Amino acid sequence: MNRCIDTLEPPEVDSRAASAPDETSAAPPSPWAAAGVSDFDETLYHAILHQPDAGVTGWAELLRTSPSRIRRGCARLLSLGLLQAPDSTGGLRPVDPRIAVRALIRKRETESELLAATAEDLAKVYAAGLLRAEPSGLIEVVHGEGANAARLEELYARAEHDICLFDSPPYLAPLTPQLDLQSEVLRRGVSYRTIYSVSSLETPQLLAYAEGMVALGEQARVLPTVPMKLLVVDGRCAMLPLTSTDAGPGYCAVIVRHSALTDALRTLFETLWQQATPLSGVRDESPEDLTEADRDLVDLLAVGMKDAAIARHLGISLRTLRRRVSALQRRLGARGRFQAGARAAHRGWT
Numbered sequence: 001m002n003r004c005i006d007t008l009e010p011p012e013v014d015s016r017a018a019s020a021p022d023e024t025s026a027a028p029p030s031p032w033a034a035a036g037v038s039d040f041d042e043t044l045y046h047a048i049l050h051q052p053d054a055g056v057t058g059w060a061e062l063l064r065t066s067p068s069r070i071r072r073g074c075a076r077l078l079s080l081g082l083l084q085a086p087d088s089t090g091g092l093r094p095v096d097p098r099i100a101v102r103a104l105i106r107k108r109e110t111e112s113e114l115l116a117a118t119a120e121d122l123a124k125v126y127a128a129g130l131l132r133a134e135p136s137g138l139i140e141v142v143h144g145e146g147a148n149a150a151r152l153e154e155l156y157a158r159a160e161h162d163i164c165l166f167d168s169p170p171y172l173a174p175l176t177p178q179l180d181l182q183s184e185v186l187r188r189g190v191s192y193r194t195i196y197s198v199s200s201l202e203t204p205q206l207l208a209y210a211e212g213m214v215a216l217g218e219q220a221r222v223l224p225t226v227p228m229k230l231l232v233v234d235g236r237c238a239m240l241p242l243t244s245t246d247a248g249p250g251y252c253a254v255i256v257r258h259s260a261l262t263d264a265l266r267t268l269f270e271t272l273w274q275q276a277t278p279l280s281g282v283r284d285e286s287p288e289d290l291t292e293a294d295r296d297l298v299d300l301l302a303v304g305m306k307d308a309a310i311a312r313h314l315g316i317s318l319r320t321l322r323r324r325v326s327a328l329q330r331r332l333g334a335r336g337r338f339q340a341g342a343r344a345a346h347r348g349w350t
Contacts, residue, residue, distance in 0.1 A: 030042055034108070035080070035101075035104050035105070035108055036080070036108070037077075037080065037082075038076075040069075040073060041073050041076055041077055043063060044059065044063065044070065044073040044074070044077065045077055045082055045094070047059050047062050047063055048074075048077075048083070048092070048094050049094050049097070050062075052093055052094055055091060055092075056070050056071055056074070056092075074092055078092070080100075080104055081095065081100050081103050081104055081107070082094065082095060082097075082100045082101075082104070083095060124258075138256065138257050138259050138261070139254055139255070139256055139257075140254070140255040140257075141242060141252060141253075141254055141255075142252065142253045142254070142255060143251075143252050144251060144252075145251055148251060148253050151239065151253075151255060152181075152231070152239065153181060155231065155233050155237060155239060155255075156181050156182065156184070156185050156233075158233065158234075158237075159185055159188075159190045159233045159234060160190065160234055161190065161191065161234045161235075162190060162191035162192070162193070162233075162234060162235070163185060163190060163191070163192045163193070163231065163232070163233055163234075164193050164194075164230075164231075164232040164266065164269045164273075165192075165193070165194040165195070165230065165231050165232075166194075166195055166197075166226040166227070166228060166229055166230040166231075166269070166272075167194050167195065167196045167197065167200050167210075167226070167229070168196075168197040168199060168200055168225075168226050168228075168229055169197075169199055169200060169206070178209075179209060179212055179213065182213060182216075182218070183213075183216045186216050186217045186218065191219075192213075192217065192218045192219065193218070193219045193220075193221075193269075193273065194210075194213065194218055194219070194220050194221075195220075195221050195222070195223055195226055195269070195272055195273060195276050196210055196220060196221070196222050196223075196226075196279065197222075197223060197224070197225050197226045198222060198223070198224050198225070199225075201222065201279075210279060214279060220278070220279040221273060221276030221277055221278050221279060222276055222277045222278075222279050223272060223275065223276045223277070226272070227268070227272075228240055228241060229241050230265060230269070232262065232265055232266050232269060235258075235262065235263075235266050236257070236258040236262060237255065237256070237257055237258065237262065238255070238256045238261075238262045238265045238266075239253055239254070239255050239256075240253060240254060240256075240265070241253050241254075242254040293314070293324075294324075294328070296313075296314060297310070297314065297321075297324060297325070297328065298328070298344040300313060300314075301325070301328075301337055301340060301344070307321055307322065307325075325337060325340070328340055328344075332344060
């Protein structure tokens with residue numbers, strides 16, 4: 001192309017090569033193609049850079065083509081920002097390639113980002129179409145502890161935005177590998193929220209596991225019980241037990257893909273998240289000064305005993321009990337009796 005521009009002569013072509021082309025020696029595609037610039041427009045742009053004052057007639061002679069084709073090519077280059085529109089000082093002029101090409105790259109990047117941003121919406125349409133065509137594809141049943149552990153690992157690996165979890169024993173896998181798996185998700189910047197049942201924190205090992213997750217960045221809360229074991233990944237895929245939660249060869253779980261059902265499970269999690277007690281603070285902080293009566297009250301609240309039973313146990317009236325419970329809740333910054341008991345237990349008051 002440069003020889004053609006410099007000498008106004010067409011490049012020589014080997015007739016034998018023309019009659020028997022060698023595919024292995026074909027020139028690689030021009031990088032301009034990625035920016036939407038055709039071979040002819042690229043050649044025209046080089047000609048304009050070489051002789052910016054030649055005008056349409058001169059560029060047509062230089063490239064041995066018609067002026068009308070040159071005008072159409074110039075219009076395309078103008079739309080791409082590679083040429084400057086005519087003004088009072090003269091006709092079409094090339095823009096400094098260092099500026100024009102960078103601007104063209106940024107424009108293409110913006111267009112690509114906008115296209116990528118539509119992928120989520122397109123995926124929803126795609127998933128809805130699949131669901132209408134074959135509703136059974138919504139659910140996958142996974143049999144056995146090994147298969148369930150493998151699918152769980154896959155779901156964690158695919159998480160991009162957030163994970164929501166109901167945690168309750170029994171556990172199918174040892175806690176240490178689970179901690180490694182979940183900590184890797186947190187290291188990737190995925191938001192991780194867990195609602196633990198009280199039974200999840202009953203033993204020192206389980207409590208240490210939960211505290212280890214919180215230390216890594218997990219947001220954790222506690223409820224007396226959770227309705228089921230549940231994992232929701234990115235709000236689009238959920239995994240929950242299909243049969244009894246007892247571990248064993250017959251254990252089955254179900255994976256539910258994005259649908260009204262996964263939306264409902266996510267809503268259930270968000271509702272219970274608002275009701276749950278934050279698992280926060282430092283476990284080994286020095287307990288505040290408590291009277292023996294306060295310690296007895298905390299112990300009874302922590303086990304979930306009802307007011308009448310606590311009052312009888314302590315030998316006080318219900319009015320006195322409620323006054324003391326209210327004072328304890330204010331001291332702990334708790335919104336309710338269960339939250340007060342959970343926070344007191346977490347501070348080591350029990």
